[in-house]
Amino acid sequence: MALMPPLAGTVIGGVSWRNLLLLLAWVLCYCTEFTTARWLTSRMSKRFLPPVAAYAAVTAVFGLALLVTTPGLLRWVPLYMVLAALTFLAAWRRVERSWWNNLVSIIAACTLCLIAYSLGSGPQSQATHSPGGYFGCPPNPAVNCFSEGLFPAQAFPPVGLVATLIFAYTEFGSVLYVKSLVRERKHLWCTVASVVWNLMLTIGAALVLPEVGFWPLFAALILVIRAAALPAIARERRIPIKQVGMVESIASLVVFLVTIGTAGPITAALQGVGLFS
Structure with a gap:
């Protein structure tokens, strides 16, 4: 459920180093979320803290690498911050299988399909004519940066x-x-x-x-x-x-x-x- 949408977006859009890095970051993010949820459910038991710290550190490394090389992905950060907060709230309240938390999981996973597709070799090759001075912006500054606004058509x-x-x-x-x-x-x-x-x-x-x-x-x-x-x-x-x-x-x-x-x-x-x- 969590991996198939971004994997499909990667295949349909064409494999590129960007969406492969996104997939890796997403898997690590899922591991971080899972261990953090267990930690919160246990009311922050010290026994669950080491895996949280380890996964969070590795996720931060690859996540920052992804954002540095594709800064346009920052447009999606507010959404995922809200989704993460809701997931952790569900874990704290021990209602992880609630309807609303299921919806949070669906939104998080399925939006990755769109993002992975937009970073694929196919859409990326359809570069806009907007200038991209930052090294991570080409070949598609509209998606990889913000040359055409916060949410350009190329991002959808x-x-x-x-x-x-x-x-x-x-x-x-x-x-x-x-x-x-x-x-x-x-x-x-x-x-x-x-x-x-x-x-x-x-x-x-x-x-x-x-x-x-x-x-x-x-x-x-x-x-x-x-x-x-x-x-x-x-x-x-x-x-x-x-x-x-x-x-x-x-x-x-x-x-x-x-x-x-x-x-x-x-x-x-x-x-x-x-x-x-």
Whole structure:
């Protein structure tokens, strides 16, 4: 859930040293967040402090290297500071599996898809004509620096934005599905919401079928079938958490592969009806 969106953005946008460094920094950031959350949950027990300090130090080194070589990423720092604060608040209050903290995690991971795409070899090669005097600014000063304002259009490339929205939608569907089997298994509304949410995705995939082919519809059908079938099975017998996770891992992998293969055609189809310029 945390790694697939930025990894997909890297693949779709084209591998570059910038998005590879971003991926490394993100993995380290995740490790820092995880250990810090454990530390806060334990009410700052000294036993959990050494890994927090170690991961934070390594993350700072690679994070600063990324910002020095691509200072335009500073535009995203306020967002991630807020998301980090909310995550740590959830850890302190011991509500890490709450709905709102799930949303925080989705926003953090999926936004990385857009950022990783914008740093890819494809978008980076589409350099603007704005001058970039700082050594980290070329080849695309609009994205790598601030030559065209705080949030230029180049920081929101359509294909990257579409891939980000796909991941955000499907990952929230994943939250609904898992909760319908675990924490909210006694509440029918969660199962209904999960099925309806994924059914809407299936309808959307069917609408773009002529332009993008069968694979998005195939992925959507897998998601809606698992959202309906497993809760029905769980009403007869309890499904182990491990099996729930395995099914969701397979579904997430399908979404990952289909998004990589069809984000471009889906964007073109949406542009054809005027949804993206």
